[in-house]
Amino acid sequence: MALTRISWPLPALAAWACAWLVFVALQRIPGFPPVAALLLACLVGTVASVLGGSWWRRGLIAAGFPLSLALLGAASLPTWAWLLPLALLLLVYPLNAWRDAPLFPTPHRALHALAAQAPLAPGARVLDAGSGLGDGLMALRHAYPAAQLEGLEWSWPLRLLCALRCPWARVRRGDMWAADWSGYQLVYLFQRPESMARAAAKAQAEMAPGTWLVSLEFAVPGVLPCAQLRPASGRVVWLYRMPGAAAPGA
Numbered sequence: 307m308a309l310t311r312i313s314w315p316l317p318a319l320a321a322w323a324c325a326w327l328v329f330v331a332l333q334r335i336p337g338f339p340p341v342a343a344l345l346l347a348c349l350v351g352t353v354a355s356v357l358g359g360s361w362w363r364r365g366l367i368a369a370g371f372p373l374s375l376a377l378l379g380a381a382s383l384p385t386w387a388w389l390l391p392l393a394l395l396l397l398v399y400p401l402n403a404w405r406d407a408p409l410f411p412t413p414h415r416a417l418h419a420l421a422a423q424a425p426l427a428p429g430a431r432v433l434d435a436g437s438g439l440g441d442g443l444m445a446l447r448h449a450y451p452a453a454q455l456e457g458l459e460w461s462w463p464l465r466l467l468c469a470l471r472c473p474w475a476r477v478r479r480g481d482m483w484a485a486d487w488s489g490y491q492l493v494y495l496f497q498r499p500e501s502m503a504r505a506a507a508k509a510q511a512e513m514a515p516g517t518w519l520v521s522l523e524f525a526v527p528g529v530l531p532c533a534q535l536r537p538a539s540g541r542v543v544w545l546y547r548m549p550g551a552a553a554p555g556a
C-alpha cells in the first residue's frame with residue numbers, strides 16, 4: 307500500500323490531526339452527543355492505524371487521539387466511553403484473527419512471477435484467505451488478470467475497505483477455516499508460521515488434485531514445496547500442489 311510508505315511519524319500526526327478536527331467539528335454541532343463525537347473521532351484514528359507498518363506504530367496511531375483527549379481533559383465523558391476506542395480496535399483487529407495473522411499487506415509485485423510456476427485457466431477461482439485490505443488480491447490480479455478473484459476476511463471493517471479497494475473481486479466476511487476451499491483452483495495465504503500446518507491439512511482435505519496452495523513468507527513445516535519464488539528483494543513465496551491428477555482448469 308503506497309500510503310504505508312509515508313515516512314514515520316507523518317501517518318500518526320496526520321491521523322491525530324484528522325481525529326481532532328472531526329471531534330472539534332462535531333462538538334460544534336448543537337446537541338451532538340460528545341460520546342458520538344468521541345466514537346467517530348476514534349474511528350478515524352483506528353481506520354488510519356492500518357497505515358502503521360508495525361504493531362506499536364498502529365497502536366500509537368489509534369491511541370493518540372483518545373490519550374491526548376484524556377490528558378487534556380477537553381471533554382466531559384462518562385467513564386464507560388473510554389472503552390469505545392478499545393472496542394473499535396477489536397473490531398478492526400479481532401482477537402481470533404490475531405491467532406492467524408495481524409494485518410500485514412502483500413507487496414504488490416510479490417506475486418508477479420507466480421503465474422509462470424502455477425498457471426491457471428482463464429476464469430479459475432482464486433481465494434485470498436484472510437484478505438485484509440486487499441493488497442494480496444491486487445498482487446493476485448497482476449498475476450492472474452483473467453481469474454475470478456475472491457477474498458475472505460474476518461474483520462468486517464477490513465472486509466468493507468477491501469471490497470472498496472477491490473471492486474473487481476468478490477469479498478466476503480467470514481472465517482477462512484470454516485469456509486469450503488473445494489471450489490478454488492488456488493488458495494493464497496499470508497498468515498503466520500503457526501497457521502501453515504492447519505492450512506495444508508485443510509487444503510489436502512478439500513482442494514482438488516492439481517490445485518494450488520500458495521503462501522507468502524511462511525512454509526508448511528515438513529512438506530517439500532513444489533516451487534518457490536525468491537524475489538531479489540522481498541519475501542519468499544511457497545507453492546504447494548495438491549497431489550493426484552491435475553484438475554481441469556488448474
Ligand SMILES: C[S@@+](CC[C@H](N)C(=O)[O-])C[C@H]1O[C@@H](n2cnc3c(N)ncnc32)[C@H](O)[C@@H]1O
Nearest residue numbers: 403406410411412436437438441442460481482
Ligand atoms: C497478514 S494479513 C494479509 C492480508 C492480505 N491477504 C494481504 O496479503 O495483503 C492477514 C489477514 O488475515 C485476516 N484473518 C486472520 N485470521 C482469519 C480468519 N480465521 N478468517 C478470515 N480472516 C482472517 C486478518 O484479519 C488479516 O486481515
